[in-house]
Amino acid sequence: MTTAPLQINLNGFLNELKKKFVVIDCRKNILAPKQYLFPAQETAFNFDIKKSRLKTLPPIKPFILFGLPLRDLEAITRLDEIMSRPNKNYYYFRRRSKTTIIGLTDEQFNIPPGGDLILQKLSPKDFAVMPVTAKGTVLIKKMALARPSKNIPASQYAENKTMPKLRLLLQDAEMLKDAVAWSWKNYPQIWDELAKICLGCGICAYVCPLCHCFSTEDSMDIAGKSCKRCQNWAACTLPEFSRVAGGHNFHKTLKERYYNWFYHKFARSYEEFGEPQCVACGRCQAACPARIDIEKILINITQKYKIANRA
Ligand code: SF4
Ligand code: SF4
Incomplete structure (x- = not known):
């Protein structure tokens, strides 16, 4: 789902986002953002032997993954599918359902590869905002973003050359x-x-x-x-x-x-x-x-x- 693009100042947007939500800034991470959906160590259950019953797992609070490049958006889209088969991975989707994903790119693309919202670089500080899912549209409303820009200028940045x-x-x-x-x-x-x-x-x-x-x-x-x-x-x-x-x-x-x-x-x-x-x-x-x-x-x-x- 796409609507008219908005334009934001990146630092201002991120500061406001952090005031309202739990934000994990993934821009400088070496590990892929899968670590927040599928942690390196996950407690599947705790068992109280004396009471002979399972202890309830602590709830997952909603959080935002910020700054994912297009490759990582695409990877999470594929991981969603992998984790759905043959049965839904309970632990993965327990976190995934609480996640809002914001992509950040200077690449050109036609079809968004994933995520809920994508920020596309227009100048060193300014980004166009493209909602991808209903979650992304809701986030835009919650952030009370500036009025839509009429056009998205073509990105002046070279395509990412990784591999x-x-x-x-x-x-x-x-x-x-x-x-x-x-x-x-x-x-x-x-x-x-x-x-x-x-x-x-x-x-x-x-x-x-x-x-x-x-x-x-x-x-x-x-x-x-x-x-x-x-x-x-x-x-x-x-x-x-x-x-x-x-x-x-x-x-x-x-x-x-x-x-x-x-x-x-x-x-x-x-x-x-x-x-x-x-x-x-x-x-x-x-x-x-x-x-x-x-x-x-x-x-x-x-x-x-x-x-x-x-x-
Ligand atoms: S290719 Fe071999 S050495 Fe390199 S990271 Fe993988 S397992 Fe380690
Ligand atoms: S290049 Fe391919 S195989 Fe290597 S880490 Fe990235 S997605 Fe995995």
């Missing part, structure tokens, strides 16, 4: 899926090489706005009066990730585990959701201690795949 080549590859998601799946048996050298460099630390999964695997852990307090269950972020490159009861590990080697990270993102996700689990945000590349660049890896794999499959 532009990967962005292009993502547009042909089916080819990307085929190339990644093909590479395991037909181009194993690349996975052998990467397994020598990768540290298996899991950081790429933690910083990724779309990685969403978690493990479940039960613990008891030392007096034995209560216990709790926690959901903790997990990463498929970690050695224990694929170990099951009885001790069998489906992905014993780092080569298998690192390939699995790609396979899940670019092949399995395409089969399940029709889209890869990547928005080319660049976080995995920036945070990797081994300086692995997935844009270069995917360009390499797709080039080899195209050569091998030339008619």
